[in-house]
Amino acid sequence: MDFTLSPEIAGLRAEIAAFVEEHLIPLESDPASYDAHENIAPDVLAKMRAKAREQGLWCLQLSRENGGRGVGKMGMAVCYEEMNRSIFGPVVFNSAAPDDGNMMMLEALGTPEQKERWLAPIAQGKVRSAFVMTEPHPGGGSDPGMMQTRAVREGDDYVVTGHKWFITGAEDAAHFVLIARTSDDARAGHTAFLFHRDQPGWEIVRRIPIMGPEEHGGHCELRFDGLRIPAENVLIGEGRGLxxxxxxxxxxxxxxxxxxxxxxxxxxxxxxxxxxxxxxxxxxxxxxxxxxxxxxxxxxxxxxxxxxxxxxxxxxxxxxxxxxxxxxxxxxxxxxxxxxxxxxxxxxxxxxxxxxxxxxxxxxxxxxxxxxxxxxxxxxxxxxxxxxxxxxxxxxxxxxx
Missing domain, CATH: 1.20.140.10 (Butyryl-CoA Dehydrogenase, subunit A, domain 3)
Structure with a gap:
């Protein structure tokens, strides 16, 4: 194992450090920089994101083909550590949860058509996303075998019913990745679906208050009552949700x-x-x-x-x-x-x-x-x-x- 930094990664790290020092640290002491949930305010975020994109400090986790820098996980480790010297850092560089993990998953598993429709807008900073998995009791948390939310095939669609909660970023998200049960098979009983916030058949019940500052879009409780998802929006295939x-x-x-x-x-x-x-x-x-x-x-x-x-x-x-x-x-x-x-x-x-x-x-x-x-x-x-x-x-x- 050799952790020596390449000149490219060392230079990128230095650029990020300088950006954080000059542009982000000063914002933390200004109350006007914060939204009502103690994250960076949308107007301030938009300005900082524009600066980060201008400097090429954007979406490091994705390949260049998908709009990123292709630095690999070791390069990300070095750069993400530097980004989060500021509490505002990751979201400015489009490297904050849950978008960060969702983008890496879509890049790894999505078809070309799915990447164009569902990944590209997140990578470009046009929309936010959420990963919908956790359920209240008696549903699934760390144990997906307890999952209650169901997706039943009807023709070319799947119809979803169920209940999720503590879904990070849901209130501001446009693109969602939903994990639902499609059979009782222990290994192949879950499926990953892609859906848009404007589709009918689901609702945000509430934004759940938490003890700490929140990601944009909060941590929400969701209920599904007949959401129809086309089969083309299944990610990686039915039964491969795990x-x-x-x-x-x-x-x-x-x-x-x-x-x-x-x-x-x-x-x-x-x-x-x-x-x-x-x-x-x-x-x-x-x-x-x-x-x-x-x-x-x-x-x-x-x-x-x-x-x-x-x-x-x-x-x-x-x-x-x-x-x-x-x-x-x-x-x-x-x-x-x-x-x-x-x-x-x-x-x-x-x-x-x-x-x-x-x-x-x-x-x-x-x-x-x-x-x-x-x-x-x-x-x-x-x-x-x-x-x-x-x-x-x-x-x-x-x-x-």
Whole structure:
């Protein structure tokens, strides 16, 4: 494994860093930059997206053929980390969830016609998207086998009935990817469908209030009562919905980690800056051993997270599935983000608890990290299964020919 950056990736990373420093960090301290749900305001976002596109800092995750930069997962890891030095970064570069994962899935699995209709508008920034999978009890969450939403074939259409919730971005989305049950087969009983918000037969019941700042479009509860989806809008084929889900969620979990590393580093940055000048009892906070231990621990944990992410990215880039590597990164970085925000607030004291910095924003946002795209416990169960299967080889080294 060689994590040396190519000149192209190193240059791209530097361009993103300069853009974030010049254009995005200053916006965070201006209340006018925020919408009602504490994300970047639409008018401000439109201006920043135009600047990012002008500079070629757009949609890095897609191939050039589909309007991106084709940097690969390792290149994304480097650049996404830099993007999320600002809380506004990822969405400005069209690299934020859920569009990020949806675009990668559509690129990997869509037919040419589906890419033109469903992927291109998202890649161009003309529409937003949502991935519709999670259901309220007794439906499916982390266990898709519990899924209740049904799609029944009627002629050239599928008719959908069911109930979904916590669907990220749904209120602002135009393009939706829906996972529904088409049979009771444990392995081939789910199908992925593409539909547009203007189609009848479904509704957004409510935008669910949450404890933290929200992605554009919130987290919504949806109900389906006769939505008709043409068979041509089935993604990858009937009964292959779990394949579509796996294709989407693995890389999407990893890109979450890439972004969270950027936020974790920002927490340390704010804490170090404050500790370097804040005096107490005649001593700078930065000169106190207790503070040095706190920040040194974070520095180590961030580097561990970076190595886990890069190893998983390397495995995917060379054609592997990287389930074990992604689960390790997801658990570690999700917990790291919360710890980084908490530690930085502690060092900043009342200032950290106030809205004078973005620390409190990151702290509230961070709690969801241990839940989204699989709770910690689910990923640890995955890791145990690998341990059961591989035994001591769970820690094997790759060897050359």
């Amino acid at each position: 394949k579509a889900t796996q294709t989407r969620l693995g890389p999407a979990r990893l890109t979450h980690c890439m972004r969270w590393l950027g936020l974790s580093k920002r927490c340390v940055e704010i804490a170090r800056e404050y500790a370097s000048k804040r005096m107490g009892f005649g001593v700078r906070l930065a000169d106190r051993e207790s503070v040095q231990v706190m920040l040194g621990e974070l520095a180590m944990q961030i580097e561990i997270g970076r190595m886990l992410v890069m190893k998983a990215a390397w495995e995917i880039d060379r054609g592997g599935y990287a389930q074990k590597e992604v689960s390790m990164a997801k658990v570690h970085v999700a917990n790291l983000l919360h710890k980084a925000a908490d530690t930085a607030i502690q060092i900043n004291g009342a200032r950290g608890y106030s809205k004078d910095t973005v620390l409190e924003w990151i702290y509230r946002y961070a709690r969801q990290a241990r839940l989204v795209d699989g709770a910690d416990e689910v990923h640890k169960m995955v890791l145990y299964r690998h341990l059961e299967k591989d035994g001591r080889d769970a820690w094997r080294w790759e060897t050359g020919e």
